[in-house]
Amino acid sequence: MRHIAIIGSGPAGYYTAEAAQKLWGDDVRVDIFDMLPVPYGLIRFGVAPDHQSIKGVSRRYEKTALNENVHFIGNVRVGEDITVPELQSMYDAVVLATGAPNDRELDLPGKELSNIFGSAAMVGWYNGHPQFADLAPDLSGQHAVVIGMGNVALDIARILAKTEAEFEGADIVSHALQTLLSSNIRSITILGRRGPHQIMMTPKELGELAVLERASPRVDRDDLPEEEEDMVLEPGLRKSVNHLRSFAAIPESVHAEKPIEIHFDMFASPRAFEGDGKVQRVLVERTEVKQGRAVGTGETYTVPADIVVSCIGYRSSPIPDVPFDERAGKFANDGGRILPGIYCVGWAKRGPSGTIGTNRPDGFGVVDLIAEDLSSGVLGRSDKKGREAFDTLAKERDLDVVTFRDWKKIEEAEAAAARDGSPREKFVEIEAMIRAKG
Structure with a gap:
């Protein structure tokens, strides 16, 4: 035996x-x-x-x-x-x-500020993991930043944007649902160091953003490569990039009809978290992709952030x-x-x-x-x-x-x-x- x-x-x-x-x-x-x-x-x-x-x-x-x-x-x-x-x-x-x-830590200046979480903690919170049941993220502010270009980042953005009716059939735990339903979040920025051709997001998860009741996804047209460049991509990634192209084509009138915007900020690498005790901004450096790697250009700007969730991997x-x-x-x-x-x-x-x-x-x-x-x-x-x-x-x-x-x-x-x-x-x-x- x-x-x-x-x-x-x-x-x-x-x-x-x-x-x-x-x-x-x-x-x-x-x-x-x-x-x-x-x-x-x-x-x-x-x-x-x-x-x-x-x-x-x-x-x-x-x-x-x-x-x-x-x-x-x-x-x-x-x-x-x-x-x-x-x-x-x-x-x-x-x-x-x-x-x-365990979350892979994003080791940046300001990481000690409150209301900054890793995705393992955030996902564990709304999924009822005993280790994270008391996480208590503060959703009273209007701006959320989600760092990462994978499906976990999409999950968190989607969960932050959903209405009560859209949670029908879900097993999200009640304490998290009540917090989400009282949220004041109006903008969700998904930060990614590289561009559309390097995302790890799958077509199904991207497609779900297009049918949210109160949120619309936004992609800057200038971040998209020429369409003929998509032909070298494997089929799944090509479908994902097609979703990004469709998001970029959404009319402003449609964005205006929905109170929450999910903005894909690509070629953007976080450099520091800023705020007075609690996070208020993310300092970001514009990047360009060289030989598959994101390289900083020296151009920086800030993104408002009342809560930050880092989705950059696990240990x-x-x-x-x-x-x-x-x-x-x-x-x-x-x-x-x-x-x-x-x-x-x-x-x-x-x-x-x-x-x-x-x-x-x-x-x-x-x-x-x-x-x-x-x-x-x-x-x-x-x-x-x-x-x-x-x-x-x-x-x-x-x-x-x-x-x-x-x-x-x-x-x-x-x-x-x-x-x-x-x-x-x-x-x-x-x-x-x-x-x-x-």
């Missing part, structure tokens, strides 16, 4: 469990650990609350989770409640699938006893291998890149590595006890372990508490989750 511990219950974790089950069938036992009492990681806390169709992938993970040889072990902090060396003594392989939950969280690449913000690894018996997968392996689906081949790939190392004898003895050994330790340390059955009770309670038109009202405190499981 093979015993595998997976740390992290997001897409990478469950795809790895699915791969292990398909390879070894009844000859494997997989335990999926998570520091929170609830599973699904990025799906629950990262995907935008108004993108319920994307969140539907969790049904696939549930199919894997309900197999008898796969167990969810929630509310256990690896590195605190149990160490990685201890897990190694119990399991044939330990796979880190922890994702990249994994280091775990004691595991080599970590501080510069890259991920675990130090060679194609998924960290140390004998310790592996990583997904964003913990490659950094924050790719889509949710990218984690599936990643999960199958790391299981192939484990199989290779098992057959070659690299992983040593094969008499480890897996869950049996963990249960003994958990009892000794009085750990309040949450099982998948417990999670289903939490899920039922969230569904029962949902406001009209929402699939659930998430618990935002770990204590409340624990109480709900009974």
Whole structure:
């Protein structure tokens, strides 16, 4: 019998469990650990609350989770409640699938001013992550600046601009919804260092801006290259650039009809945050793209900003006893291998890149590595006890372990508490989750 511990219950974790089950069938036992009492990681806390169709992938993970040889072990902090060396003594392989939950810091003068947030914090706030439930962004001002040219920047701009009716069907948490509905934001500036041909935004997410009830997207025509230059782009990016061209063609009369403007300010690199205690402006330098890189021109100007959200990337969280690449913000690894018996997968392996689906081949790939190392004898003895050994330790340390059955009770309670038109009202405190499981 093979015993595998997976740390992290997001897409990478469950795809790895699915791969292990398909390879070894009844000859494997997989335990999926998570520091929170609830599973699904990025799906629950990262995907935008108004993108319920994307969140539907969790049904696939549930199919894997309900197999008898796969167990969810929630509310256990690896590195605190149990160490990685201890897990190694119990399991044939330990796979880190922890994702990249921390913001990459935008280290600029003025970063200490209030009302400046990273996207992980902001997204966690409106998605009900316990770590960010008390974030309390101040939306009393009129000007928001979102830094970044990826889909997360689009998500945040869209969420800031939506009406109450447009949140129908979303699982945005109530405390965030109420704050958003009382917002005074009237302009949202999306700052990007490079130009239209370098954006990381996908067509679907860009297209959503064109149909917002009270907001209109604006692109400066001068920022767009000649149309014939689009022909060298891959099809998805070409569609995205077409959306930007359509935004640039929106008549002023249409902009005038809507109270919120979402302005794409491209070739613009933030240089400092300015304000008296609280952010009031972003100092920006105009750039030009040379050989794919944004180069400053020396021309500067300011953009009004009563709140700033930086969407420039994410970092994994280091775990004691595991080599970590501080510069890259991920675990130090060679194609998924960290140390004998310790592996990583997904964003913990490659950094924050790719889509949710990218984690599936990643999960199958790391299981192939484990199989290779098992057959070659690299992983040593094969008499480890897996869950049996963990249960003994958990009892000794009085750990309040949450099982998948417990999670289903939490899920039922969230569904029962949902406001009209929402699939659930998430618990935002770990204590409340624990109480709900009974």
